[in-house]
Amino acid sequence: SISLTVDFELGTPAHCLRNLGEALFHLPADSSEDRLSNLDRAVSVLREALHLDKKTQPKAGEGHIERIEIVDSLANVLKKRSQQTESVSDLEQAIGLRQDYLLHIPAIRPDHPHMEARLADDLIVLYETTGQQSDFDSAMSHFRHAVINRYGNPYDSLQFGQQWIRAAAQCAANHHDISDAYKHTIGILPRLAHCAYEPRIRLR
Numbered sequence: 001s002i003s004l005t006v007d008f009e010l011g012t013p014a015h016c017l018r019n020l021g022e023a024l025f026h027l028p029a030d031s032s033e034d035r036l037s038n039l040d041r042a043v044s045v046l047r048e049a050l051h052l053d054k055k056t057q058p059k060a061g062e063g064h065i066e067r068i069e070i071v072d073s074l075a076n077v078l079k080k081r082s083q084q085t086e087s088v089s090d091l092e093q094a095i096g097l098r099q100d101y102l103l104h105i106p107a108i109r110p111d112h113p114h115m116e117a118r119l120a121d122d123l124i125v126l127y128e129t130t131g132q133q134s135d136f137d138s139a140m141s142h143f144r145h146a147v148i149n150r151y152g153n154p155y156d157s158l159q160f161g162q163q164w165i166r167a168a169a170q171c172a173a174n175h176h177d178i179s180d181a182y183k184h185t186i187g188i189l190p191r192l193a194h195c196a197y198e199p200r201i202r203l204r
Contacts, residue, residue: 010092012053014049014052017045018066021074024042025073025077039080043078046073047074049074065103068101068115071098072098072115072118076118078097088126091122092126095122099119102116107204110151112151113147113152117142117146121138124167127176138168140168140177140180143161145166146164147185147188154191155195158188167181
């Protein structure tokens with residue numbers, strides 16, 4: 001199927017491998033062993049997709065959309081596998097991937113706040129596992145940047161803000177982090193109102 005897709009120019013080989021990795025990630029399993037096997041295969045396929053993308057598109061740059069999508073998928077699968085196996089190593093790899101590739105995404109691109117919010121969420125999971133305050137502080141910082149980035153979709157920004165509030169409320173040792181999350185999330189509301197075309201929606 002990958003060869004057919006490439007022949008008809010409906011996608012690059014790396015893109016097709018990413019689709020396969022995503023399919024394995026979401027494939028139903030009858031047991032935890034089968035689920036883990038699917039995740040292992042998904043990680044392997046997505047690593048190959050990333051390698052192939054770099055090989056076939058060496059001039060595209062680390063921040064081009066297709067490569068970022070592959071990295072995002074790989075990080076998601078690694079995070080899921082870490083939850084299945086309680087492997088901190090997999091979670092740290094996921095975080096490392098997001099941190100490295102976030103540097104190559106311009107802040108004016110809509111996928112930048114997405115990557116920041118997912119990185120923040122991963123860091124919260126790591127903080128809950130290891131208890132390192134630096135991971136929590138970094139998560140709060142990335143949530144803040146994801147929410148206040150005015151180039152992001154305001155509806156997405158609101159979701160990121162809600163994630164930020166939940167994380168701060170559950171883990172924060174002081175009220176400053178919680179109030180900061182509420183303040184910036186509430187600050188999104190005028191942007192949401194501006195984006196709504198119907199007066200009834202703007203009023204709500």
